[in-house]
Amino acid sequence: MDYVFSILILVGIYIVLAASFNLIIGRAGLASIAHPIFFALGAYTAALLAIHFGLNPVLATLAGAVVAAVFSLMISLPSLRISGDYLMITSIGFQLGLLQVIKNIEITGSQGGLSNIPTPIAGPERGAVFSIIALAAAAGTVLLIRWIVRGPYGRAINAMRDDELAFIALGRDATRIKIAIFAVGCGLAGVAGGIYAFYFQYLTPEQYEILASGTMLTMVVVGGMGSTWGPVVGALMLVALPQAITFLQLPPSYMAPVQGMIFTLLVILFLFLKPQGLVSPEPPAPLAHRRAGRV
Amino acid sequence: MSVLELRGVSKRFGGIVVADDIMLDLQAGQILGLIGPNGAGKTSLFNLISGIFPTDTGEILVAGVRIGAMRVHQRARMGIARTWQNMRLFQTMTVLENMVVAPRDYAGESLLRLCLRPGTVRQADAEACDRALGILERMQLAHLADSSVTDLPFGQQKLVGLARALMNDGPCLLLDEPMAGVEGQSYETMRAVVREEAARGRAVCVVEHNISFIRDLCTSAVFMANGRILERGGIADLLASKTLAELYFGA
DSSP, X not given: OHHHHHHHHHHHHHHHHHHHHIIIIIISOOOOOOHHHHHHHHHHHHHHHHHHHOOOHHHHHHHHHHHHHHHTHHHHXXXXXXXXXXXXXXXXXXHHHHHHHHHHOTTTTGGGOBOOOOOSOOSTTHHHHHHHHHHHHHHHHHHHHHHHHHSHHHHHHHHHHHOHHHHHHTTOOHHHHHHHHHHHHHHHHHHHHHHHHHHHOOBOGGGGSHHHXXXXXXXXXXXXXXXXXXXHHHHHHHHHHHHHHHTTOOOHHHHXXXXXXXXXXXXXXXXXXXXXXXXXXXXXXOOOOSOTTOO | OEEEEEEEEEEEETTEEEEEEEEEEEETTXXXXXXXXXXXXXXXXXHHHHTSSOOSEEEEEETTEEOTTOOHHHHHHHTEEEOOTTXXXXXXXXXXXXXXXXXXXXXXGOHHHHXXXXXXXXXXXXXXXXXXXXXXXXXXXXXXXTSBGGGSOHHHHHHHHHHHHXXXXXXXXXXXXXXXXXXXXXXXXXXXXXXXXXXXXXXXXXXXXXXXXXXXXXXXXXXXXXXXXXXXXXXXXXXXXXXXXXXXHOO
């Protein structure tokens, strides 16, 4: 049963990550791939606050979200001047640089990782409680993002993504919108980090490498860039798939390569055959207006 | 008082001078034609006014306020509305959505305001919707409000570009080749609406190659070449000018 719960928890966490990443890259078209580092910032912040100050896990997770949101300025401020490929390169540099810091300072446990994170819940119901927390966070994230993108704010985001120059020449402050989207998206990744830290009680820097960016990107692409439910489908598939492969009972040495091949194949197949992903983006809520044609 | 004033505005990109000591004074209700051969610096002048490039020297004032240090969106909020040669409509959006994001103050732009005062945002949105439909009705486009802009023929897309700019109710309207590729009914509508806007007190500046449109609409014009204003004055005098004929058609 614990196995099922840990998969449910991972699904919940990855839905939060994929949905918030989709807001940034799919909805707003901001080509950052540094999302895992904000997951890390949330996880390490929450864990360290709990270890050293005994902070309440809910507050520690919120603090993790705030730290991730504040660090997101380091991506969003450069993105005011640069975009597209250059933003992507900047974001990789930011991710790898910060990861080096985590790997090389003592307080984060360096290479060996951070262990002994206190758990708020013990006992047999632990898995069930964390599953509910993770899935509730996932549902909350998806609904929050859906609310953002379907309303007037989403309309502004669409317009900005379509033509930024025309957008600012109408009086819209694209800078503020980009900062806000990065802060919200990265803050949500920070929440996912906190939940991860308190359930698994152990963090290692390798989890936040470029490979993790690839996984999150695959979730978004396979699920459907810019769609509301796509990241849910993508996260489900990509968490479930490695588990399904274990049932094939392949020799352990084949496992990793087989998994890598399947992920890569998925991305290639989707980009060729179904670039819009499994779930097409839904149009924004239609603008309610008095019937046109009143002469 | 002048709505838009340019005092000695200059700009160069490397060796290319796109604006050389430009003086311009636009009054409310005036429709000023900006003519000249390709590469004269007409569109660049619009880009300098709307803040897409900073000026090297000189001052730009809107209703007496210096706007030189302001960013693009701040200038738009000061009341500089503009259109684009190639329209730059939001391709994934409907006609109405294109317009609803375009008022000077768009309530839905602030996530904070959306969270704290959703009611006022909704109301502002509804008002913007009504204004947009009013503008579309003036252009006989109201039936297309919910169409995707990419489904419209070129002439109507041009009209939507103007309609979107009109959502900015500021005093100054810059039109960049509104007539290029526009014919028939759309042409008539465009002319009528621009005239109406000026009559309502907007200062309008039009870059246009279509000389008959300029003659129809403008009372005065300036003639630019190589980033400089070579002549200015009444439209009839200017069109009769020798310099213009030489530069346009060769001596």
